[in-house]
Amino acid sequence: xxxxxxxxxxxxxxxxxxxxxxxxxxxxxxxxxxxxxxxxxxxxxxxxxxxxxxxxxxxxxxxxxxxxxxxxxxxxxxxxxxxxxxxxxxxxxxxxxxxxxxxxxxxxxxxxxxxxxxxxxxxxxxxxxxxxxxxxxxxxxxxxxxxxxxxxx
Amino acid sequence: xxxxxxxxxxxxxxxxxxxxxxxxxxxxxxxxxxxxxxxxxxxxxxxxxxxxxxxxxxxxxxxxxxxxxxxxxxxxxxxxxxxxxxxxxxxxxxxxxxxxxxxxxxxxxxxxxxxxxxxxxxxxxxxxxxxxxxxxxxxxxxxxxxxxxxxxxxxxxxxxxxxxxxxxxxxxxxxxxxxxxxxxxxxxxxxxxxxxxxxxxxxxxxxxxxxxxxxxxxxxxxxxxxxxxxxxxxxxxxxxxxxxxxxxxxxxxxxxxxxxxxxxxxxxxxxxxxxxxxxxxxxxxxxxxxxxxxxxxxxxxxxxxxxxxxxxxxxxxxxxxxxxxxxxxxxxxxxxxxxxxxxxxxxxxxxxxxxxxx
Numbered sequence: 083x084x085x086x087x088x089x090x091x092x093x094x095x096x097x098x099x100x101x102x103x104x105x106x107x108x109x110x111x112x113x114x115x116x117x118x119x120x121x122x123x124x125x126x127x128x129x130x131x132x133x134x135x136x137x138x139x140x141x142x143x144x145x146x147x148x149x150x151x152x153x154x155x156x157x158x159x160x161x162x163x164x165x166x167x168x169x170x171x172x173x174x175x176x177x178x179x180x181x182x183x184x185x186x187x188x189x190x191x192x193x194x195x196x197x198x199x200x201x202x203x204x205x206x207x208x209x210x211x212x213x214x215x216x217x218x219x220x221x222x223x224x225x226x227x228x229x230x231x232x233x234x235x
Numbered sequence: 236x237x238x239x240x241x242x243x244x245x246x247x248x249x250x251x252x253x254x255x256x257x258x259x260x261x262x263x264x265x266x267x268x269x270x271x272x273x274x275x276x277x278x279x280x281x282x283x284x285x286x287x288x289x290x291x292x293x294x295x296x297x298x299x300x301x302x303x304x305x306x307x308x309x310x311x312x313x314x315x316x317x318x319x320x321x322x323x324x325x326x327x328x329x330x331x332x333x334x335x336x337x338x339x340x341x342x343x344x345x346x347x348x349x350x351x352x353x354x355x356x357x358x359x360x361x362x363x364x365x366x367x368x369x370x371x372x373x374x375x376x377x378x379x380x381x382x383x384x385x386x387x388x389x390x391x392x393x394x395x396x397x398x399x400x401x402x403x404x405x406x407x408x409x410x411x412x413x414x415x416x417x418x419x420x421x422x423x424x425x426x427x428x429x430x431x432x433x434x435x436x437x438x439x440x441x442x443x444x445x446x447x448x449x450x451x452x453x454x455x456x457x458x459x460x461x462x463x464x465x466x467x468x469x470x471x472x473x474x475x476x477x478x479x480x481x482x483x484x485x486x487x488x489x490x491x492x493x494x495x496x497x498x499x500x501x502x503x504x505x506x507x508x509x510x511x512x513x514x515x516x517x518x519x520x521x522x523x524x525x526x527x528x529x530x531x532x533x534x535x536x537x538x539x540x541x542x543x544x545x546x547x548x549x550x551x552x553x554x555x556x557x558x559x560x561x562x563x564x565x566x567x568x569x570x571x572x573x574x575x576x577x578x579x580x581x582x583x584x585x586x587x588x589x590x591x592x593x
Contacts, residue, residue: 108322108326109566109567110536110539110567110568112280112281112536113279113280114279114280114283114284114289116284136506138505138506139505141541141542143527143538143541146495146497146522146524146527147524147527147528149524150524150525150528152524152525152528154528154531157531157538159538159541159542161505163506165503165506165507168502168503168506169503169506169507169513172502172503172513172515172516173513176516176546176548176550177469177471177557179502179516179518179546179548179557180468180469180544180546180557180558180559181468181469181559183505183506185539187536187538187539187541189535189538191289191535196280196289196290196535198280198536198538198539199539200539200564200567204567208468208563209468233275233279
């Protein structure tokens, strides 16, 4: 085999490997927190703030369900973001607003809790806005780190 | 000095191999090849830290690990169970999958794994009748498995452990006939799955059932697996009205659809405070708690769709209204039953939005 041919094959192998990897990114990020719910949600808020984000609101879904007469364990939505980033997106890329601010769902499962979020990388799959690439990567990194921090005992 | 020609010959391929290796290693990033850490990262959220089960079925069962050989575990991890929540872990390397399998093995005493893969012979028509009387109550008429997932949130449910889908292409590709047969003979202590020898079936009956279950592979799945992959991420329409009028009409439409209105505020109010808020982007949150209660039984992760949120945006005097497209978001859950609910939710959203801009 000559040099060019082997180069070509290796290049293709590389491209294939990279594309398989990006196509297969985890779209949903979820962790188990081996602590009672109240501790878990407390730690979640701290972790969000430690990563430089502001908690915008905590929606108590369980309270809504209970008021409708449905039995449920604790179930909350935690909305968060960086104010300047959110304002910039509002001005420049309002098409993203239905998916923002960032959100982590947290609910009780017996004596532990589960927390999950969609992978922010999904926003790039959905909207393909090049100037937002690095921002979205940062969000992914932070959300992974927040969730990992929680999953540690 | 190395001649240029030779440099090219070795240097460029070396760079490419190096790049390829580094690309490979990104999938291993952080987690050294440690089965426990990999399991905790990829599996524990659903199957529990000690394999006791949760959203997913328990794995740390002696009766399960006695019949499931490494090949079954590897294939299950790779292929997942399409449409049944269990993801396909295509991004893991061979060594990572092996490390996870070895870790799971550690939960049960060493055993002689089933290596027999030759097909079992039997009568499918007989198996069909036996299946209907002995299996369908838990695994569904067409092998579609029990409804929902394993997390209960203190909700009553008929089975403490979910009965897996037997018609699932991931299951059928991973399980050999002998594995299915041995499962029926032993049962799985600690779950509702019993030994059918003890329940009075003989070996011929069991063979017939195995042949019938294998035949699910030829039948179409009752629910589509990938329904919304080509859907746009949001539902969006232009409104012929101004901001206030659109808002009023939206609130009426939400009430008309029997959703409870939760709040109306500018998108950035929680961040900017009342004085600095941008009034051109208004969020209207609502919820149908009855529907939500149904949805939580199908998938406890549906909070990601909440609340039912409509965004009104004003740009150069023109108002548009948008919402998440539930059909598209549902794709990331790998749950066919949820796809169905998201179809319904999609229709509700479109109705509300169209009534608003009508």
